[in-house]
Every structure is written in structure tokens, then in C-alpha cells.
Amino acid sequence: MSSAPRNVLDLPLEERALLALRAAVKEAIAERAREGLPVYVWSDGRVVELSAEKSRAHLRPPSKHRTRNRKRNS
Numbered sequence: 001m002s003s004a005p006r007n008v009l010d011l012p013l014e015e016r017a018l019l020a021l022r023a024a025v026k027e028a029i030a031e032r033a034r035e036g037l038p039v040y041v042w043s044d045g046r047v048v049e050l051s052a053e054k055s056r057a058h059l060r061p062p063s064k065h066r067t068r069n070r071k072r073n074s
Contacts, residue, residue: 029055
């Protein structure tokens with residue numbers, strides 16, 4: 001996750017709260033993954049279990065080199 005901006009105190013309280021919440025969630029997921037425990041999330045109207053392996057993958061930053069299915073001009 002990106003670090004908080006230098007002027008974090010200049011941000012509205014709602015934005016600071018969201019930054020703090022996102023950081024706390026990321027740390028909680030990382031802790032569960034380190035312990036090898038699953039994480040439970042709400043998805044499509046139901047609770048879904050993510051294995052420790054899947055939650056670790058979720059924490060990794062996205063790859064800069066994504067492959068996309070594009071039609072090439074022949």
C-alpha cells in the first residue's frame with residue numbers, strides 16, 4: 001500500500017479515516033496470512049473464505065506487466 005501523503009493532516013477527516021481503515025485491514029489480512037489462517041470476506045451477498053495463500057496473493061501489488069487479450073491488427 002502506498003504511504004500516507006506528507007500533508008495527511010490537511011486532508012479531510014473522512015479521507016484520513018479511510019486511509020487508517022485501509023491500512024488496518026491490510027495489516028489484519030497480512031497477519032492472518034502469516035499465521036496460515038483464512039480470511040473471510042463479503043462478496044456478492046455472501047461470506048466467502050479466502051485461504052491464506054489467496055489472501056497473500058491479494059496483498060501483492062499488481063504486476064506492471066499485465067497481459068491483455070487484445071485483437072492485433074493483421
